[in-house]
């Protein structure tokens with residue numbers, strides 16, 4: 001989005017589902033004539049700076065499309081929100097269920113309740129192994145629930161966490177205080193590898209990028225996730241599905257000892 005949209009000026013907007021907004025449609029008009037800046041991601045939220053001091057906050061909820069259009073010919077039949085830019089290109093937002101289209105000025109952003117408690121993105125330059133170690137320091141509980149809690153680290157969901165733990169040879173119920181420094185480094189490394197693999201492949205198979213192209217990250221790339229009964233890619237032990245707290249986990253019982 002930064003590559004494609006930065007520098008474009010918003011000339012028009014269309015809202016077909018006002019309840020996705022955090023302000024009235026009338027108040028939303030303030031983004032007209034503003035210039036699009038950089039976009040950053042944290043968890044499910046995208047933050048797009050609108051020059052000079054406004055921010056468009058998008059969250060596709062359970063899924064949806066964020067599509068860039070060179071012209072109006074490729075517009076989808078249904079969309080909840082559309083931006084038109086000064087060069088006649090545009091952006092549409094479509095939710096498969098429900099999502100959020102919010103505005104927050106620079107001053108109000110720290111008060112935006114749905115995002116102000118989000119943790120650091122695991123792909124942020126500042127997210128080093130030392131940073132992860134400091135986040136884990138003094139914490140109790142199991143590692144999997146820590147990783148899924150968006151207040152700790154924002155951006156890991158139930159598909160990715162399975163393979164991240166497997167690659168780091170960690171049982172999902174492994175208690176945080178027992179993690180050694182090399183283990184934390186292995187976990188950090190594994191987070192980068194698994195998430196970047198998916199990004200390189202354009203995301204999950206049912207997800208589309210800005211240009212409408214589907215991702216290629218599917219079960220053939222998963223290591224243990226959703227592979228109950230199949231052999232572990234490292235030691236050939238049968239992959240098991242276990243209950244861990246409120247979620248299901250897929251593990252190799254040999255590589256990921258409790």
Ligand SMILES: [Zn+2]
Pocket residue numbers: 232233234235236237252253254255256
């Ligand atoms: Zn194994």
